[in-house]
Amino acid sequence: MKQISAKDIKDLCCGAAFLATGGGGDPYVSQLAAERLLEKHGPANLMAPEEIPDDFNVVSIGMVGAPTVTLEQLPTEDEAVKAFDAYEQQTGRKIDAVIPFEVGGGNSTIPLTVAAVRGVPCIDGDGMGRALPEAQMMTFPLYGVKPTPAVLMDSWGNSAVLHCNDPLTFEKHIRAMAVAMGGMISSAEHGMTGKQASEAAVPKTISFATKLGQLLRNHNGSIDAIESELISLFANTQYGAVKRLYTGKVVDSERKIIGGYDVGSAALQSFDANLEPMTLLIKNEYLVAKVGDQVVASVPDLICIVEQETSRPLNAERMRYGQRVAVFGIGCTHHYRTEAALKVTSPRAFGFDMDYVALEDIR
């Protein structure tokens, strides 16, 4: 079993922010919290999906809400641990391992800190292989895992236990509570067996994000210099093709908090005056990228953005006028290539009037 210690957290957060496609919450505050907690409680054990005993009681833990909120309302260190404890109390059963919802800012480090504080392993994998805004979009329900019982906890210690008949109802109820509880909450949910976790999880994403972050952070220069290294790093994973889609300057960016989500769009202008501008459509994550009228990548494929000159990932709530960025498209894992998965994660599932075309099939 690998370990993740305080010194790995900056790399993990950087790589996870890349894979989070603009969402998953700002990584800075959760990075500081994770470093502090792993220094205090020791490293977290990272269990590969193939190592999980079939009868393990695996529970998914993370934060739910509008990422923008975390920029102003800092999360408390023990909220997710309280959710873990309340889940055990509610179900009357010990949790054997935790697993992240997604690789994204806070949601990749929070399960690690809970794992370290409570002395259980964290699965090296997650329920998205990226970040996505809604619960029914996770691989767990797509592989038959029930979302509830779910235990929700806010910063003040108020809690709620949800029991829902289906993933869409769960999404509706947890979203309503996230808004009522202040915009961002911790949730312990999607309890599953080890066998289910090993099938449903997108594997090795925590260790992969750490390697990816290492590459980006050690370089700390123009992304152009490490593009081929970046592409070869992805070659050993379950992700699909990696393509540079655009390079340009942010010329417009607007976001509103609607129903607990960050909803908006951004426009990029290429340094090549002959190229049409790129439009990004956003709902917490970068969901659709167009150049002019032409869709060049769409959800569930990943649209990942880094600052051109530093190679640092740029999450949506940090996007500002004038930033110079490089936009990558990355094919999603096989978990999202099925009809059932595309029904809840394709552009139509977000209200966009367009079919999903796999990144590999565009141009």
Next chain:
Amino acid sequence: MKQISAKDIKDLCCGAAFLATGGGGDPYVSQLAAERLLEKHGPANLMAPEEIPDDFNVVSIGMVGAPTVTLEQLPTEDEAVKAFDAYEQQTGRKIDAVIPFEVGGGNSTIPLTVAAVRGVPCIDGDGMGRALPEAQMMTFPLYGVKPTPAVLMDSWGNSAVLHCNDPLTFEKHIRAMAVAMGGMISSAEHGMTGKQASEAAVPKTISFATKLGQLLRNHNGSIDAIESELISLFANTQYGAVKRLYTGKVVDSERKIIGGYDVGSAALQSFDANLEPMTLLIKNEYLVAKVGDQVVASVPDLICIVEQETSRPLNAERMRYGQRVAVFGIGCTHHYRTEAALKVTSPRAFGFDMDYVALEDIR
């Protein structure tokens, strides 16, 4: 111990609709459901507050949401019983008696049907002595009873268990869930000892509402003929003064569902052309009555409206242009005359820029 059987339900619903000051939900559907369930399961035992053993486990049960919703989305018969069962399961303790939130349409019969179905007594009293739109306005929290754990149940069997630090947070969270769960839900909440229930409950309101309904229904003619009988009926209760405030025709009535409430206003025009019109301000219940600019009654005092020619109570969502009505003001019970109670139930608590003046002190 008294009993309430199927044959009493029409009287109870009529009297409760009077005391509900326009809110509490439309009584018709819950009346039919209560008659059917009490015929099937036998009468409900009605326990007077002074009869409750001090160590009884008393839980308040009823529906929460926008009354308008019940006109179109009929409640299921077993939703409240499921909330009762889930509450027992959640707390690991048998419920000894149930108590209504309020005397209002469905909320006075639902606890009786749960009592009959589950074979426990229903307390002859309630947490308002009227209807009011928010949880922190109940007498229970005003007497120190904690609102949670609360178990919420919707028509499809989805549930939520809330734990909140204070009554205002509880109101915020349960309201969000009521909206997310379809607009109207059942809730088991405000668990208390028998001793607490006997202090906090507005006493004898279920049997009183039944007597009141008997008077109004047996008469079934102009309210003028029984006004003195109505007033003397109130004389033997904890309510204050009873005054006829206005008689006239509904000339305007508008209501919107905002945030899970029915919010709006209505205007009445007197048959006496010299009298200025009456304006009613509504949030689920009739909260403020003005004649011209002069406030003639305000919450927490009761504003009760009957159809002039039939003496039948008129709830807010049934108010239509052209109806001829009589408006009564009734002084609230001592539970709402304290500073702490007025802080959460006076007109200012509803956003109206006016102080409460006791009905007895107006004019």
